[in-house]
Structure formats: C-alpha cells, structure tokens
Amino acid sequence: MVKYATRQIDLADSITDIQLDAEQSGIALTIRNGGRPIAFHLEATSPGAALDSHYLKALVAKKAGRELIADTLRREIRLRPIEEEAPSEEPSLTIAICTRHRSKLLKRCLRSIADLSPLPKDFEVVVVDNAPQNDETEHVTRTFDTVRYVREPLAGLDFARNRALAVSQKDYIAYVDDDTRLDPLWWKGLREAIQENPGVGAITGLVLPLVLDSEAQVLFEQRGGFRRGCEKLIYNGSNNPFNELYPCGAGIFGAGANMTLKRDCLLQIGGFDEALDTGAPLPGGGDLDIFYRMIRAGYPLAYEPLYLLYHEHRSDLRGLRRQYYTWGLGFMAFIKKSIAADPVMKDRFRTLVYWWIRYALKNILKDSIVKRSLPLSMSLAEFWGGIVGYCGEYSRSQKRVQKIRAAQGSVSTNP
C-alpha cells in the first residue's frame, strides 16, 4: 500500500518540520508564495520520514528559488495603466457542478465553495443532477440554501453541462467536477485570469491531487496527473508554426475538471457536444472538443495556476485503468468527430493520430521495461481505448444519444 502525504509550504510563512505518518512513504509538496502556487514537487521518502526544516529549505530553494525571484520581480514591475486593463467590474459567475449519485463528494465540493476567499460578488451555484435514480443529491443540495438544484433527465455529462448553460444568466460558467475541493483562492485566480485576458473564451486552471492515499493515485500523479505547471499560458489563433499538432492536440489546453467558459461564446459555438461524455460507453472527450472549438471559433484560451482546485483521483487500480481506457477512447472519438466536422484541419489531425500511436506505444514500452512505473495494463487500456475510439465509437455514440432523446420523448434541450 503506497501512500503519500500532500502538504503545502507558503514562502510568506516560515518553513517548519514535516512529520509523515508511519504508512506514508512520500510527499507531494505544493510550494506557494503569498498564496500563488510557484512549484509542485513529488518525492519518495522512507516510510514515516521526518523532513526537518533544514532539508525542506534546501529543497524549496532548489525547486522554487527561481520562481520566488520571478514572483517577487513580477510584483515590482509596473504596468502602463490602460483603460481596458484597469480593474474592470467584477464579472458574474455561475459555478456548475454536474453530478450523479455522489452526494458525499458533492457536499465536500459545495462546502469548499462556501469557504472561498474572496467570494465572487455576483455568483450562483448550480448543481445539475444527471438522470438520478433517487433524491440523495437533491437532499444534499437543499441543505445549502444558496445552491440551486436542477435536474437533467437525459443521462450524459454533456447533457448536464448544457443544462447548466441553459439555466445560467451570468457572464461566465465555471464547470467543476464533483470529486474536487476548491482552493480558497480559486476565485481570486479565475477573476485575475478573466481580467488579464479580456475576450478570452475559456480558462483552465491548475488541478492538484487532493489526497494520495493509494497506489493508483500516486502512480497517476507520478505520470503527471492533471497538472499543467505553475506558469500562466495563453493560446490564440489556429496556427502555431512551432507545433504541428496545434490546436488539434487539445490536451494542452487543460482539464475539464476545472474549466470556465464565457457564456455567450459557449452559446455561439453551440454548447457541448452531447454525443461525447455520454456515460459508460463513451465517457470522455467533451472538454477536448469544447477547447478545440473555442480556439477554432477565434476565442483565446488561458491557463491560470492560481485558479486552483484539488481533485480526488481514482483510488483503485481498476478505476484508474478504466480512466486510461476512457482517455484513449475520448481522445480518438474527438479526433474522428473533428475530422468530419472541421475538414480543413484533416492533415493536422492525421499527424496527431500518428503522434498518438507513437506516444501510446512508447508508454507501453516504458511500462514493460521501467520499474516503478504504471502497471502495463494502464497503457494497454489507453491504447485499446484509442483503437475502439477510432473505430467508429463517435457515430455509435451519436445513435445512442438519439435513442436516449427518443426514449425520453423530450424536446431538444437546446439552450
């Protein structure tokens, strides 16, 4: 049983000793400077190790010395005040949590929203209950009196996401997974990203591990997890001469577990594709698809590390294997869909497929040779998912979605 401790060090405070529990044999350290994350470090230790402040200081200096200078310097640099960059009125926000039968996780997530500091001035929280079989979610939601409960009868994450879009009246919609906990500075980061990047269509944020209490979680984080680094990034336009996969390799844009979309942009490009993220048969690809379409519609994308939340990864290896399968599947389904929907990018998507095959084979090779890596079944699952996804999963999914609609006899849920 592998367990890592997850700890934070803020350089604005003094660094103190860290004592790991007896069963913990490693540490995931988030280094922040006055709240702003500047580095993340994952390290194996002896079980129950005591990391004294001397060791930690040396570690922090090595891992984040440069970032500390950069962060301090950045605060010193003055900006020329220009009207559109003057702190504009705070944008209004809908926080949308799409969930299904996970009331405990949902409760934790909702509590963390209440703990946000600062809180958004004009915001609402919408819980979209996706095709529920009982009323536990509704029950939990009702205990938070400011949270709005909405039911989406059609099963599928992107049905739920589009339901949130339909009911929202705010400027931005922040989609948050139910198995996450928001950092108190989550809104500060998101607001900063919105104000720094006027006209941005989508913002993604840093996703750190909430706990690393099982081998599956540790392995997942070692392979990179959902992390996208501690630097701000921005993407704009359809051509990057230095990256032949851009913008088709939409994984670079971030993760759907922590994304915010501008409502009117999202409406204009037609919302989420409901044939992706449809639950068991095709449970992924919707986030890739929406980032890609945002970029193609001409809206910039931003990544902001201070816009931060913690995600509880799958704790069992079976669940993790399923996750990898899902990624392969969703990724390829997204590619197949986009080749058909956006044929001018056909060549780039083809290059992406070749790239992905090399990437998947490399992972399989690595996992079969290198010790202390993911079990081989993970990369095999991802590869198999990719094959299934490439072989027509998207069109099968479209048919299923039509059936779901017909079965419900519902009118189109177009927002």
Next chain:
Amino acid sequence: MKTQNAPDPSDLEARSPTSAAPTTRFKIVEIDLAAPIESIPQGGPNEGVFLLFRVGETYLGHNRLLCTELPAPASRVAYAAAQTTAITVGDLLRLAGFKAKLPSLYQPEAINRPPSIEAIQSELDQGSILKKLSASALASSPAAESVSLVICTRNRAESLAKTLDSVAALQPPPFETIVVDNAPTDSSTQAVVSKYPNINYCIEPKPGLSQARNKGIEAASGAIISYTDDDVRLPTNWIKAIADSFADSQTMATTGLMLPAELRTEAQIEFQKNSEGDGWGYRPRHYTRENFLIPMRRKGAPVWKIGAGANMAFRRSIFAKVGGFDPRLGAGASGCSEDSEMWYRILESGHDIRYDPRAVVFHTHRETMAELSQQMRSYLKGHVVALVIQFLNFGHLGDLRRLLLSLPWYYTRLSVLTLLGIQKTPNLLPSIRGFMSGIAYCLSLPFRHPSRTKATASIK
C-alpha cells in the same frame, strides 16, 4: 444541439492549411523593466514578437511570444519578463545557485553552491530588485583603459555603413577606429569610410580574415583591441562595456553577447536558434586554464562556445605572448574559428578569458537559407582545421578525438536519424560537406607553417 462545427467562412485562418501557412517572423521589441510595461498588439499573420528584457542598459534575457500568444496584455508581458529574467537577476544579485555553468561536452562542472532560501528572501526583502539592478549597472570601474576598435571588412560597403553609423554614436567614443579593407576588388569600402571622420582606413592585400585582424593589431595603439564585424550594430555604451569587462588585470580577452538585429526570415530564426546554446546568455562566465581547458580537453575543450568574433576584445600585450591570428583559419582561408583558436592559445598560456554580457552587439543574421548553409559549411570546415591546428600546437589528444571519433559519430547518428525520419536536421548536408572539405584543407597544408612566428615578430 448543434454538434457540427463548421468553420466560419470569414475566418481566413481556417482556410489556410498547415503547408500554406505564411512564413514565421518575429518583431524585436525591447522592454525596460524599470519603465511601465505596455501591452503588445497582434502583428501580421504568423508574426510573433522577440521580447528583449533589460533594466537600463543591462540586458537580462529574451523570450518569444508566438503569434498564438498575441495580443498580450501588459500583465502578461510583465509575467513573461519576470519568468525569463529571474535566473539572471539571481546572478546579478550575487545569490548562490544562479551562476552560469561553463559550456561542456560532457558532465557539467558543479561551480554553483546550492541556493539558500533565506538568502534569496532576505535579498528580495531588502528593497526594490529593479532599483538594485539599475544601481549595479551604473557602478562602473574607474581608470578604464584605451580601447581601439578594429572592423575587418570586404566588399560589403552598404552593411559597413550601417555599422559605422552606430560607431559614430558610441559614447564614449573608441580611442581609435580602424577599418581594415581585406583584399578589396573595388574602392567602395574606401568611399564609405571616407564619409566618416576619425576613421583610420588601411588595406590588407592578402585575403583572409586572420590576415586582416593581424593588420588591425599592427595598426592599433590602444591598450585594448576590440573587434567587431561589418554586419553589426553597436549600442552606444559598447566601448564602456568593453573597458569594464577588463576590470580584472588577469583577464586577457573578453567576449560579449550577440543579439539579433532582426528576425525576418526563416534562415535568421534558424541561426538565432543555433546560437542560443550554452556559453551564451545573460550571465557572465570566467574561463581559466584550470577551470575550463584542463578539465575539458580530454574530449576537446569547447573553446568555440566562449563567444563570437563579432564581439570580442583582447589586451594588446597578449598578442606578443601568444602570437596573432592564425592565417590558415578564418573567412577567406579555411572558413572560421580563428577567434576560438586564439582563445585556446590564451587559455593554454595560463591567462583568463571572460564572457561579459554587458557588452552587447546586434548582429544581422544571414537572410537566406542558401547563405546559412554556406555559413554552416564554412563553420565546420574551419572547425576541423582549428582542431588540427590546436593538436599540432599543443598535442592535446582530445582535439584529435573530437575530429576522428566524436564528430564522425555525431554526424553518422544524425544522418541515420534523419534518413529514418525520426529527427529533422536542417543543414546536415552542408555541415558534412564542410567537415569533408576541412579534412581536405588540412591535408593540403604545409607541415610547418611560418604564421605564428611571423605574426609574433611583426607585433614585437
């Protein structure tokens, strides 16, 4: 729900597939961190910006924003500035752990003490970083020595005129400016030079950059002889920076930072990419026989990474000790490396060389891919000949090892990878051809060459 996402027909970008993408170019934008930073607007199609960060006249780093990252609001530019320059700033604040490593062909030398978080925090707390940087830039060493400026040129009057414009603006001016016209075929260079006051014009009839550089030594009378090329622009503080770089009396030669004057073409961008390796950058380096030549000569000390001939200077007295430039090297002879072979001799004789990035030149890189290929070819040719000459001079086996083992192995590996399509290597063929013609050139050399004794004699 609309699932089909047809591209907007008004979106011109959407209709331009990868192959027809317009060529990339970068606009060079200088940003002074001490002044309020402005936002950067979007440029033309596929036009990015090459951001050059500085505090006053001290350059701290560069970064590029691709066309996909534009327009960039001021906050974004400030962020890039801080991220890019942090290491240089750490070094300028004399913090442990931020010193530049010496270029190496194998294991890098551990010359850095590990950083200490307390030292960083206390240095950052003591007040404004930017103020400190500006102050340290202004503090100059007293008793600067006389600096002669030598520019060697050949049939490039138009480009030379631009260089001389910047020379005329130097503040303080050089002790003297000497233009050496190397085996000219017409009088265009002389005509250009005559338009500028206070320039000594002389002709070196024997073709070859080394011959011209040696002529410059003969003609110059300053304590320090600085060289630049006919395709650069000098910032106004260049002479002062060169003089400051010799503050240490042990230092016999210095080199400086070469920045791009423009990045308009594919060839220029490619050249810039190649010239950003180790040895360059915004942090000073100190080369000695003990810390560089001896530990690295087992595999051939990478002296070519010390700097570039377009921005280098020597104490006049060193030439009497180690001789002038080797006429078998340099443009007009085998191609290049006359500078690095000189540095090799200086280090071997026990003297120090410093890379001082305060001395900056702006170099106009070759515009076309054909010119770049030609340049790569002569680089390799000159490099091969320099290795042979260094071996003949000092008998260090590492130079031979690089010539006969490392380079052939390197190019064989690259060729295989390129043929298999695993790696893209621009200018592979010209490099290999340069390597071959370098070998051929060496075979045609007379065994004993009178150059060194001659150059030494002429200086004495």
